[in-house]
Amino acid sequence: MNPIGLVESPLVDRDLAPKQGDEGAPDAWLVFHPEMREGIRDLEVGTEIIVLTWLDRAQRDVLLVHPRGDRQAPLRGVFSTRSPDRPNPVGLHAVHIAEIDDLRVRVRNLEALDGTPIVDVKPLLGPVQSR
Amino acid sequence: MNPIGLVESPLVDRDLAPKQGDEGAPDAWLVFHPEMREGIRDLEVGTEIIVLTWLDRAQRDVLLVHPRGDRQAPLRGVFSTRSPDRPNPVGLHAVHIAEIDDLRVRVRNLEALDGTPIVDVKPLLGPVQSR
Numbered sequence: 001m002n003p004i005g006l007v008e009s010p011l012v013d014r015d016l017a018p019k020q021g022d023e024g025a026p027d028a029w030l031v032f033h034p035e036m037r038e039g040i041r042d043l044e045v046g047t048e049i050i051v052l053t054w055l056d057r058a059q060r061d062v063l064l065v066h067p068r069g070d071r072q073a074p075l076r077g078v079f080s081t082r083s084p085d086r087p088n089p090v091g092l093h094a095v096h097i098a099e100i101d102d103l104r105v106r107v108r109n110l111e112a113l114d115g116t117p118i119v120d121v122k123p124l125l126g127p128v129q130s131r
Numbered sequence: 132m133n134p135i136g137l138v139e140s141p142l143v144d145r146d147l148a149p150k151q152g153d154e155g156a157p158d159a160w161l162v163f164h165p166e167m168r169e170g171i172r173d174l175e176v177g178t179e180i181i182v183l184t185w186l187d188r189a190q191r192d193v194l195l196v197h198p199r200g201d202r203q204a205p206l207r208g209v210f211s212t213r214s215p216d217r218p219n220p221v222g223l224h225a226v227h228i229a230e231i232d233d234l235r236v237r238v239r240n241l242e243a244l245d246g247t248p249i250v251d252v253k254p255l256l257g258p259v260q261s262r
Contacts, residue, residue: 079170080174082256088250
């Protein structure tokens with residue numbers, strides 16, 4: 001995988017970051033590489049997108065986790081959790097576009113850490129008949 | 132990325148495959164590698180999951196596409212489409228678990244082709260207060 005850009009965020013410490021975007025995560029900028037310019041040209045302020053990231057600070061040898069880092073909670077198979085620690089730590093984030101400035105796209109409530117590589121961006125799908 | 136398993140599906144021809152799972156895609160088996168056994172142990176029949184795949188037959192040098200392969204449709208930046216042809220061809224599929232047989236998990240309506248590598252599986256997230 002070749003990153004298409006990087007996250008610019010005030011979040012730098014994993015232990016202090018919210019576990020999900022809708023749990024108090026700040027705005028962040030998606031900063032795309034210049035060679036991706038054509039690919040992002042139809043992104044629009046006010047719409048929702050799905051951002052895929054590579055959670056580069058994750059542990060990859062993890063198959064069982066205590067959900068939400070709560071050591072009192074019973075261990076659970078990692079594929080039934082959203083833990084960032086997992087064999088292929090791809091982050092999945094549904095976010096709202098607040099602003100676009102050339103190659104920089106500001107989104108609301110992103111829990112990814114500063115410097116996290118962006119892998120892909122996809123639109124949310126509406127009903128079948130509107131595609 | 133190291134695949135955690137492979138898709139087993141009757142779909143072998145990209146031109147004949149539905150564009151999305153809810154457009155007539157068949158059931159398929161997710162066949163996990165034995166070393167992933169602990170990670171999948173809490174998957175449950177009757178639940179919805181998100182499956183991430185690596186669309187290994189995609190073209191990766193594509194930034195503009197005709198949506199849904201319709202050559203009459205105006206070109207669109209690939210990050211505003213669900214085209215499989217994109218710089219990092221990660222497939223995103225929300226599917227229902229119909230059956231589990233050890234390392235094999237049958238899911239409904241998956242549009243991925245036979246042999247597609249599986250990258251990750253995540254639960255759908257419910258409301259904040261139920262996590």
